[in-house]
Amino acid sequence: xxxxxxxKTGIVIFAALIVIVLAVCLYAYVKTGDQDLETxxxxxxxxxxxxxxxxxxxxxxxxxxxxxxxxxxxLALLLVIAGAxxxxxxx
Amino acid sequence: xxxxxxxxxxxxNLPLFGGVHMNLTSLTGILVGPAIGGIIVLxxxxxxxxIGHGGWGMIGANFLVNMAEVTTAYGVYKAMxxxxxxxxxxxxxxxxxxxxxxxxxxxxxxxxxxIQGVNQTMTDTLYxxxxxxxxxxxxxxxxxxxxxxxxxxxxxxxxxxxxEVAPVATxxxx
Numbered sequence: 001x002x003x004x005x006x007x008k009t010g011i012v013i014f015a016a017l018i019v020i021v022l023a024v025c026l027y028a029y030v031k032t033g034d035q036d037l038e039t040x041x042x043x044x045x046x047x048x049x050x051x052x053x054x055x056x057x058x059x060x061x062x063x064x065x066x067x068x069x070x071x072x073x074x075l076a077l078l079l080v081i082a083g084a085x086x087x088x089x090x091x
Numbered sequence: 092x093x094x095x096x097x098x099x100x101x102x103x104n105l106p107l108f109g110g111v112h113m114n115l116t117s118l119t120g121i122l123v124g125p126a127i128g129g130i131i132v133l134x135x136x137x138x139x140x141x142i143g144h145g146g147w148g149m150i151g152a153n154f155l156v157n158m159a160e161v162t163t164a165y166g167v168y169k170a171m172x173x174x175x176x177x178x179x180x181x182x183x184x185x186x187x188x189x190x191x192x193x194x195x196x197x198x199x200x201x202x203x204x205x206i207q208g209v210n211q212t213m214t215d216t217l218y219x220x221x222x223x224x225x226x227x228x229x230x231x232x233x234x235x236x237x238x239x240x241x242x243x244x245x246x247x248x249x250x251x252x253x254x255e256v257a258p259v260a261t262x263x264x265x
Contacts, residue, residue: 009174009175009176009180010171010174010175010176010177010179010180010181010184011176011177011179011180013171013176013180013184014180014183014184014187014235014239017184017187017188018187018232021187021228021229021231021232022229022232024225024228025225025226025228025229025232026229027225028221028222028223028225028226029225029226029229031222032222032223032226036104037104037111037112040222040223040226041223043219044216044219044220044222044223045201045206045209045211045216045219045220046206046209046210046211046215046216046219047206047208047209060106061105061106062103062104062105062106063103063104064102064103064104065102065103065104065112065139065142065143065144066102066139066142066143066144067142067143070141070142070143071102071142074098074138074141074142075095075098075099078094078095078098078099078138079095081095082092082094082095085092086092
């Protein structure tokens with residue numbers, strides 16, 4: 001019973017934080033408008049808006065920052081290394 | 092594994108609030124602690140610079156921000172054990188607070204170091220960055236829920252992964 005009560009404490013704290021953060025976030029979003037991260041940062045610090053290079057591959061609005069080919073190559077290497085380490089030490 | 096996951100997620104722009112990304116630094120901190128977590132975020136920052144996401148000159152500042160997130164998330168996660176919160180809440184609140192502290196550190200670094208070629212006052216910069224932080228925290232909600240579920244799942248299937256590991260120095264002395 002005490003465990004169940006303490007579980008609620010954690011969720012209540014999280015819910016309260018979400019309500020506060022969401023309210024502040026929506027206010028800021030309405031205030032600044034629909035901008036990407038770089039444009040929002042540039043306008044926040046007073047820099048000119050960055051130009052869009054337009055070479056990003058996008059699926060349903062999800063796209064990769066930086067060079068797409070390098071991203072795939074480095075990610076593949078990391079996965080191979082992680083897999084090899086798991087096989088050697090993970091069990 | 093944490094490095095690969097963090098690197099994979101860090102580069103993906105989400106179509107939310109105009110385009111933002113998650114980074115899983117809090118999850119890294121909760122899973123492996125600040126010491127190994129620091130190495131992981133440094134590697135992720137170097138690899139990110141290598142593919143053109145963030146400049147090489149930004150690695151130090153990005154590392155400070157990410158390290159604050161890793162350490163705070165870990166600290167809050169451990170602190171919430173004292174009130175007996177469940178795993179999801181501990182991880183989610185740790186993530187939310189960790190990302191907020193990371194954003195505050197980011198603002199502090201910019202205000203202290205300044206930006207070349209900018210004419211606006213520090214007050215204007217602080218106001219603009221506060222709005223940026225507020226929007227970023229919207230994504231922190233999503234990341235905190237994701238982290239909460241991931242840590243809860245790991246707690247269920249591999250609870251040993253979340254146990255405190257004795258420092259190497261302690262084990263070798265015995």
